[in-house]
Amino acid sequence: xxxxxxxxxxxxxxxxxxxxxxxxxxxxxxxxxxxxxxxxxxxxxxxxxxxxxxxxxxxxxxxxxxxxxxxxxxxxxxxxxxxxxxxxxxxxxxxxxxxxxxxxxxxxxxxxxxxxxxxxxxxxxxxxxxxxxxxxxxxxxxxxxxxxxxxxxxxxxxxxxxxxxxxxxxxxxxxxxxxxxxxxxxxxxxxxxxxxxxxxxxxxxxxxxxxxxxxxxxxxxxxxxxxxxxxxxxxxxxxxxxxxxxxxxxxxxxxxxxxxxxxxxxxxxxxxxxxxxxxxxxxxxxxxxxxxxxxxxxxxxxxxxxxxxxxxxxxxxxxxxxxxxxxxxxx
Amino acid sequence: xxxxxxxxxxxxxxxxxxxxxxxxxxxxxxxxxxxxxxxxxxxxxxxxxxxxxxxxxxxxxxxxxxxxxxxxxxxxxxxxxxxxxxxxxxxxxxxxxxxxxxxxxxxxxxxxxxxxxxxxxxxxxxxxxxxxxxxxxxxxxxxxxxxxxxxxxxxxxxxxxxxxxxxxxxxxxxxxxxxxxxxxxxxxxxxxxxxxxxxxxxxxxxxxxxxxxxxxxxxxxxxxxxxxxxxxxxxxxxxxxxxxxxxxxxxxxxxxxxxxxxxxxxxxxxxxxxxxxxxxxxxxxxxxxxxxxxxxxxxxxxxxxxxxxxxxxxxxxxxxxxxxxxxxxxxxxx
Numbered sequence: 115x116x117x118x119x120x121x122x123x124x125x126x127x128x129x130x131x132x133x134x135x136x137x138x139x140x141x142x143x144x145x146x147x148x149x150x151x152x153x154x155x156x157x158x159x160x161x162x163x164x165x166x167x168x169x170x171x172x173x174x175x176x177x178x179x180x181x182x183x184x185x186x187x188x189x190x191x192x193x194x195x196x197x198x199x200x201x202x203x204x205x206x207x208x209x210x211x212x213x214x215x216x217x218x219x220x221x222x223x224x225x226x227x228x229x230x231x232x233x234x235x236x237x238x239x240x241x242x243x244x245x246x247x248x249x250x251x252x253x254x255x256x257x258x259x260x261x262x263x264x265x266x267x268x269x270x271x272x273x274x275x276x277x278x279x280x281x282x283x284x285x286x287x288x289x290x291x292x293x294x295x296x297x298x299x300x301x302x303x304x305x306x307x308x309x310x311x312x313x314x315x316x317x318x319x320x321x322x323x324x325x326x327x328x329x330x331x332x333x334x335x336x337x338x339x340x341x342x343x344x345x346x347x348x349x350x351x352x353x354x355x356x357x358x359x360x361x362x363x364x365x366x367x368x369x370x371x372x373x374x375x376x377x378x379x380x381x382x383x384x385x386x387x388x389x390x391x392x393x394x395x396x397x398x399x400x401x402x403x404x405x406x407x408x409x410x411x412x413x414x415x416x417x418x419x420x421x422x423x424x425x426x427x428x429x430x431x432x433x434x435x436x437x438x439x440x441x442x443x444x445x
Numbered sequence: 446x447x448x449x450x451x452x453x454x455x456x457x458x459x460x461x462x463x464x465x466x467x468x469x470x471x472x473x474x475x476x477x478x479x480x481x482x483x484x485x486x487x488x489x490x491x492x493x494x495x496x497x498x499x500x501x502x503x504x505x506x507x508x509x510x511x512x513x514x515x516x517x518x519x520x521x522x523x524x525x526x527x528x529x530x531x532x533x534x535x536x537x538x539x540x541x542x543x544x545x546x547x548x549x550x551x552x553x554x555x556x557x558x559x560x561x562x563x564x565x566x567x568x569x570x571x572x573x574x575x576x577x578x579x580x581x582x583x584x585x586x587x588x589x590x591x592x593x594x595x596x597x598x599x600x601x602x603x604x605x606x607x608x609x610x611x612x613x614x615x616x617x618x619x620x621x622x623x624x625x626x627x628x629x630x631x632x633x634x635x636x637x638x639x640x641x642x643x644x645x646x647x648x649x650x651x652x653x654x655x656x657x658x659x660x661x662x663x664x665x666x667x668x669x670x671x672x673x674x675x676x677x678x679x680x681x682x683x684x685x686x687x688x689x690x691x692x693x694x695x696x697x698x699x700x701x702x703x704x705x706x707x708x709x710x711x712x713x714x715x716x717x718x719x720x721x722x723x724x725x726x727x728x729x730x731x732x733x734x735x736x737x738x739x740x741x742x743x744x745x746x747x748x749x750x751x752x753x754x755x756x757x758x759x760x761x762x763x764x765x766x767x768x769x770x771x772x773x774x775x776x777x778x779x
Contacts, residue, residue, distance in 0.1 A: 182527070216560030225559035232526060232563065237550045243516045244551060247523015247531075254479075254505065255528055274546070277516030284511070438561040439595045441619035 119331045119394050127400035130391065133332050134401075135409045136174070137167040137388050140191035142413045143200065144363075146421065147190065147207060147221075151367050155424075156207045159236075160221050161188040165362035168387035169294050170195055172335025173262060173357075176290075176343035180230070182252065182261040184245040187222035187236040188294075192264060198226045200416050201423035210427030217430055218438065238299075239265060239272035246278055246287040246352075253288060253350070260288045260346045268299030270313050279320040282352040290339070290346050291317065291354040295329070296361045301373040317354035329359030330385040333394075360385070455636040463608035463637060464494050464570075464626065468532070470642075471613055472502050475530055478616060481508035481517055482534030482570075491536045492572060492631050518544035518569065522551045522621075525567040530616050535571040537579075538587045538625065552621040553596030567621045568612065573601075574665040574715055575763050576629035581751035584759070586715040588625045588664065589722040592692035598622045599692040600646055603630065603667035605637045607690060610644030618646075627665035646691055649699035655685030657777050658709035661700060661726055663689040666713045666764050673769035684773055692722055700726060701734045708739040709776050713764050718746035745772045 125133070144162040151160050163170070166188075174195045177183070185192040193203050198214055206213025207221055215225045215234070223234035232248060235241035245263035252259045269275050270293065282289055293313055297304050304311050317324040323345065327338040335357060342353040360382040364371050371379075395401035458466075471478045480495060480502075486509040489496035499507040510517040514535060521533040535541045541548065552565050575584040592599045600615060600622060602608045608626070615622035652667065653674050662670045667688050674684040687703050689695070704710055710730060714723035727742040748762040 213560070215558060215562070218560045219558045223558040225555075225562050227559075227562040232523075233555065233558065235551070237546055240519070240546060240550055243519025243547060244523040244526065246516075247520040247525070248527040249523075250520065251524040251527025251529045254524075255477075274515050274519065277511075277513035278519070280511060281513060281516050281520060285508075438557045438559075440598075441556065441564045442561070 119333055119390050123333045123394060124398060125333055125395065127395070130395045130400060131405060131409070133171055133336070134388070134391050134395070134406075135413065136171040136195055137332060137391070138409055138413050139194055139416065140167045140170065141388060142417055143190060143194055143420075146417050148363070148367070150207070150421070156221065157209070158220050158222070159187070160367045161365065162363045163188055163191045163361070165382065165386070166294060166296055166329065166359045167191060168332035168335050169292070169329045169357045169359050172332050173292050173339040175336045176339035177262055178259070180257070181259050182230040182232060182245075182248045183264070184232045184241040184248065184261065185234060185264045186238075186241065186266060187234065188266070189224055189234050189264070190221065193224040193226065193231055196226070196229045196231055198224065198229055198231060200420035204420035204424040205427045208424040208427060209429070210424060211430035212423065212427040239269035239274035241265060242269065242274055242278040245289050246282045246285070249287045249289045250285060258347070260290055260343060262290045262292060264292045264294060266299065267293065267295040267297065267304055267313060268307070269293070270316055271299065271307050279317055279322060283321040286351050288346050288350050289352045290343050291322070291352060293354065293356045295356055295358050298361070298365065298374070300365050301369065303373065314354065314356040322352050322354045324354035324356070326356040326358060329357035330387050330390065332387050332391055453639060456639050457634065458605060458637045459631065460605060460608045460633045461492065461494055461631040463605045464612070465496065465498070467609050467612035468495060468498060469501065471532075471616055472498070472506060474613070475616070477528065477530040478532065479506040479508065479524075479529060480532045480534060481510050481521065483510055483512060483536050485509060485534050490534070492628065494631070495534070514540050514543035515547060519547035519551060521567050521569070522547055522565055525565045526555070526563055530566055532568045532570060532616070535569060537583045538571050538573040539582050539585055541569075541571050541587070548591075548597070548621075549594055553594050556596065556620065564619045565621050566616070566619050568615045568624065569621065570624045570626060572628045573625040574627040574629060575747070575752050575759055576665065578754055578756055578759060580754040584752040586664070586747065588692055589714070589716045589720075589725070591623050592722060592725070594693075596620065597693060598646070600624045601664040601690060601692055602626065603664050603688055603690075605633070605635050606641060607644055609637060609641045611646055613643040614646045625664060629665050633668075647696065649690055649696040650688045651685060651703065652688050653684070653686040655683040656707060657683045658711060658773055659685045659687060659703040659707045660711050660713055660769065660773065661687045661689060661703065662713035663692065663722070665715050666769070669764060669766045670713050670769055672766040673773060676766065676770050677773055680779070682773065682777055682779065689722070689726070695725065695729065697729050697733060700729060704730055704734040704737050708737055710738070711743045711745060711769070711772055711776050713769055714744065714746045715763055716746060717749050718744060719749065721746055740776055743772055743776045745769060
């Protein structure tokens, strides 16, 4: 028994294949990153999203190209599914100048103006006020957009979280707050960080429509995100989703995972969103082994291209070290 | 023989009114400009700077904030990223420490972290400095701390001209600019050119030319230094007084030029001595004009103590005209 997807759920073949592909793009990309970290191609802190793929996959389905996104340091999948080319993400991991942040940001600071990805913020909860500001600016400039703001359960303990939710409600900011609750703030369990562990309640007290969602069920996430995003667009008011999920791998590559039992990890792996979707579609007779093989082949090719691009990338000349501290005059 | 009466060339105003005029002017010129901070709207500004602006520009552009320095400063960063031209007002520099994360980790850093993709055209105004018996959580001078941070520009208007003229160029700057308004100057009165407008935000300015020594200073100690210079002039000591105006990037050329004219330097700084603006200025002089010096660079800073409430103690903690004059006399051997 692996599926966490509701037994009554159903998905069309095309859409199911799409969701499966998106989740596998993130999963395999992260696995490749771990491998490349082991090979010392990627350095610094590296935070992987393995296990949480249903969250970003489902939420991204609800966003439009003109919407804005603010994410955290665990954001490779967000960049990838937002449409930032895997090549430029991987080049960034390598620290190459062809990377989406020219090698200045690395794994934790993927930025992309073209897709309105405002980082990659590695200060926990540091992105929340930013997202409200971007959302309000969009509205004041007459844009019909929303801003999706991703953060973890750890952020809910920060002052910035509470100050920002209050202001988002007070100033009616069109923000979709997406709390990726993976149950651990770095290595400290939710129960050891919060007395009230139902994080969706914390948003509700600020007058923000809020709900908790099974973050291991990509269909549930997508449905909730579409509903919430539609509501933000319709009302201009913020909405909050607590997406309950789990990371299968360590917090970062330096984490020996002394704070959780292997049995707990194994238990959550039984809820892996990828096999859950596969099982559902197989049950509905809409997925064949050949489909999965084709997706895996496509994803592998995409990652291979990304790695080849990063390998072939170049180092920014050291003479350029102090660029981008201040804006450069155009021309 | 009578000429036709010319329009008055100057208006009588205050530092506070000059800033208000700059705010109004900026908001009239550019619809993207908005002001937000604690009590900026209905209250009229903690120091009455923004009095009347809410009525003139409305709630959307003059936003009263809750006491949430971190969030509203960060929202300002986001608004700037989103294409607006926000002015965030922080009541007191001590409170800005609650927003330091957003100022340093986001405003000053995002351009670089994003490889040049996202600039942050944000202006943050805050009140700095002592002189009002506000004790140790409302009186400090952290201007120099902020001047330590690459990615920021730091302005310290001390004159009516700069109070009126620094805001607009700061808003034109593509990157975050911090403006430190000295709290003891808000009531300062004087004459300002009727057509006063934008000023340069790059250069230091010689406020009083002299030959015997250079007094380099900024913000709340500028006029104290000018008073000291008057006193010294009566004693036959001709002091040059330079207003640094911009703490980051420091106008090293103007500093060194002054050293080459006088060969003796006193740096007056309301910040604490250790790791201060005065330390940086002194180091640059050592690096750039060591052989021009006839005496070691002298510094007069605030005592290294959290500022006390009692007036006599507060006065004793920060540079005053008399102590500036005394330090100058010592420097020239008088």
